Amino acid sequence: MSLGEFELIQRYFSGASSDASVALGIGDDCAVLSIPEGMQLAVSIDTLVQGTHFLEGTSADLLASRLFGSALSDLAAMGASPAWLTLALTLPEADEDWLQLFSHRLSELCAEYSVSLVGGDTTKGPLTLSAQVHGFVPNGQRLTRSGAHVGDLICVSGSLGDSRGGLEGLLKGFENDTYAEELLQRFYAPIPRIELGKTLLDKASSCIDISDGLLSDLAHILKASGQLGARLQLEALPLSKALVSTFGEENARQWALTGGEDFELCFTLAPEYLPLLNQLQTIVTVVGSITPTAKVELYLRGEKCEIQGSGYNHFHSNN
Amino acid sequence: MSLGEFELIQRYFSGASSDASVALGIGDDCAVLSIPEGMQLAVSIDTLVQGTHFLEGTSADLLASRLFGSALSDLAAMGASPAWLTLALTLPEADEDWLQLFSHRLSELCAEYSVSLVGGDTTKGPLTLSAQVHGFVPNGQRLTRSGAHVGDLICVSGSLGDSRGGLEGLLKGFENDTYAEELLQRFYAPIPRIELGKTLLDKASSCIDISDGLLSDLAHILKASGQLGARLQLEALPLSKALVSTFGEENARQWALTGGEDFELCFTLAPEYLPLLNQLQTIVTVVGSITPTAKVELYLRGEKCEIQGSGYNHFHSNN
Numbered sequence: 243m244s245l246g247e248f249e250l251i252q253r254y255f256s257g258a259s260s261d262a263s264v265a266l267g268i269g270d271d272c273a274v275l276s277i278p279e280g281m282q283l284a285v286s287i288d289t290l291v292q293g294t295h296f297l298e299g300t301s302a303d304l305l306a307s308r309l310f311g312s313a314l315s316d317l318a319a320m321g322a323s324p325a326w327l328t329l330a331l332t333l334p335e336a337d338e339d340w341l342q343l344f345s346h347r348l349s350e351l352c353a354e355y356s357v358s359l360v361g362g363d364t365t366k367g368p369l370t371l372s373a374q375v376h377g378f379v380p381n382g383q384r385l386t387r388s389g390a391h392v393g394d395l396i397c398v399s400g401s402l403g404d405s406r407g408g409l410e411g412l413l414k415g416f417e418n419d420t421y422a423e424e425l426l427q428r429f430y431a432p433i434p435r436i437e438l439g440k441t442l443l444d445k446a447s448s449c450i451d452i453s454d455g456l457l458s459d460l461a462h463i464l465k466a467s468g469q470l471g472a473r474l475q476l477e478a479l480p481l482s483k484a485l486v487s488t489f490g491e492e493n494a495r496q497w498a499l500t501g502g503e504d505f506e507l508c509f510t511l512a513p514e515y516l517p518l519l520n521q522l523q524t525i526v527t528v529v530g531s532i533t534p535t536a537k538v539e540l541y542l543r544g545e546k547c548e549i550q551g552s553g554y555n556h557f558h559s560n561n
Numbered sequence: 562m563s564l565g566e567f568e569l570i571q572r573y574f575s576g577a578s579s580d581a582s583v584a585l586g587i588g589d590d591c592a593v594l595s596i597p598e599g600m601q602l603a604v605s606i607d608t609l610v611q612g613t614h615f616l617e618g619t620s621a622d623l624l625a626s627r628l629f630g631s632a633l634s635d636l637a638a639m640g641a642s643p644a645w646l647t648l649a650l651t652l653p654e655a656d657e658d659w660l661q662l663f664s665h666r667l668s669e670l671c672a673e674y675s676v677s678l679v680g681g682d683t684t685k686g687p688l689t690l691s692a693q694v695h696g697f698v699p700n701g702q703r704l705t706r707s708g709a710h711v712g713d714l715i716c717v718s719g720s721l722g723d724s725r726g727g728l729e730g731l732l733k734g735f736e737n738d739t740y741a742e743e744l745l746q747r748f749y750a751p752i753p754r755i756e757l758g759k760t761l762l763d764k765a766s767s768c769i770d771i772s773d774g775l776l777s778d779l780a781h782i783l784k785a786s787g788q789l790g791a792r793l794q795l796e797a798l799p800l801s802k803a804l805v806s807t808f809g810e811e812n813a814r815q816w817a818l819t820g821g822e823d824f825e826l827c828f829t830l831a832p833e834y835l836p837l838l839n840q841l842q843t844i845v846t847v848v849g850s851i852t853p854t855a856k857v858e859l860y861l862r863g864e865k866c867e868i869q870g871s872g873y874n875h876f877h878s879n880n
Contacts, residue, residue, distance in 0.1 A: 328606045384593050
């Protein structure tokens with residue numbers, strides 16, 4: 243085996259980029275890139291570590307979709323259009339099968355989301371995958387965490403808690419495996435809500451992607467928007483049939499609040515935009531509203547509930 | 562200990578950015594950045610892994626300088642002006658002392674090179690440090706590996722082999738430690754040749770930074786420039802007094818050719834630019850010239866020599 247450095251990926255990455263914004267792609271000391279006029283660049287870097295974010299032996303194609311989806315989700319949360327990807331791969335060995343599987347899936351996803359792989363580094367060591375995503379936002383128009391106002395509706399896309407359900411099944415087995423594949427898919431192949439983010443660009447007052455659980459990520463919005471609060475209606479939380487059927491309503495609701503890595507968007511919207519929600523391609527649910535005092539109140543069928551736990555954090559727990 | 566995610570770094574990173582190109586820095590889902598008019602973006606990502614690139618127990622400030630210097634060196638090789646940095650840090654634990662030491666040194670280097678830290682990710686796992694650097698090049702003016710012509714002079718900055726000398730001493734001990742500190746410094750704190758790169762922007766026909774050894778990196782230029790060759794004068798190789806005194810001339814010359822991670826620039830220059838070399842701030846040495854046939858010939862005091870080994874590669878050896 244004599245593959246060296248980033249040739250490892252370059253070799254398996256199908257097709258050269260025809261992206262006009264890429265003046266110089268993989269193969270020199272740097273990539274050289276052009277930003278379209280009137281646009282700003284949005285960037286985010288994310289890492290997946292074996293043993294922390296995935297189990298040993300996880301298939302390389304699943305790692306590719308997990309890395310890609312979670313990284314692009316940060317662009318979605320800013321309302322950015324994806325453009326470029328760089329990779330830093332630390333691998334125990336130059337395993338051609340692994341690389342082929344990884345690169346092939348990554349290549350498919352790049353094509354689907356119009357992303358060009360423009361550079362990277364491969365090094366030897368414990369399996370660790372970092373991706374930096376780059377996207378464009380019109381000058382001054384990004385979504386941020388900091389613009390929520392009292393009275394705004396709190397909305398979430400898709401269904402929540404499924405990724406945690408997939409992880410539970412993975413770690414402890416599925417008692418009922420009717421929906422196992424669907425839940426595992428939500429864990430391994432998060433869908434970045436790119437189109438939704440772009441649609442919200444001049445409409446939502448704040449936005450974040452749900453990577454640490456709704457309560458934890460909503461708290462970032464509340465803090466960044468000036469120590470605001472929220473009232474959440476727990477019966478409104480969008481729970482999938484797959485999750486409720488497999489783990490019961492109580493678990494499903496708990497994981498919707500605190501389960502990490504759903505990579506759905508949580509955003510706030512002035513009430514006059516309510517009609518917009520029916521015109522979206524993505525299913526969006528109103529789950530509560532912004533309140534003036536810095537606390538989160540939970541209501542279930544009219545009764546006030548206690549918060550059980552909060553979103554996780556890599557240095558707080560073993561998730 | 563309850564530090565979470567990238568707050569780990571943000572907390573220790575002194576001072577907010579006053580960089581006008583940073584519309585939105587650390588703390589949201591993405592950083593939002595502006596590229597000056599008439600400029601393109603140059604990006605490169607690099608990883609250092611414990612056990613592969615440095616020994617367990619290496620001080621965090623040395624890791625910061627090694628990561629920063631080696632990453633910025635890629636910008637130097639393109640003639641780019643450094644602008645922004647993102648970090649992906651995988652750490653076994655949230656060690657406040659480590660983070661303080663790392664961030665403080667990194668902060669000093671960012672200030673010295675006018676770089677803004679704009680984002681990052683911290684995760685739990687085996688110590689692995691990735692950095693993506695971003696710089697600006699005037700539209701269409703970057704240095705690349707591919708422009709060398711027959712008859713061009715082959716030039717290198719600084720002295721070569723010192724980093725390998727530092728590593729040898731680190732692994733096997735220094736028999737004579739007069740220059741130990743100097744050589745270790747070359748290993749731990751590579752100097753990115755930013756000003757030299759910028760000066761060469763419209764003059765050098767090709768450029769690369771020496772990360773895998775002169776022979777190996779020069780080979781990239783020769784290949785990218787259309788299967789050209791080179792003739793090197795070994796007595797011309799710039800060897801430091803520190804390296805020769807400590808390890809002897811033979812080792813010094815071998816490591817100048819094949820020792821990795823000097824992060825000096827190797828570039829080619831049409832002979833008419835020869836007078837330029839005397840006007841540079843950085844010491845530059847002419848070590849050979851470009852030839853038409855795809856082979857590298859080594860001469861020592863007029864006699865032809867054999868190549869002993871070549872630059873290393875992370876998947877080829879244990880460096």
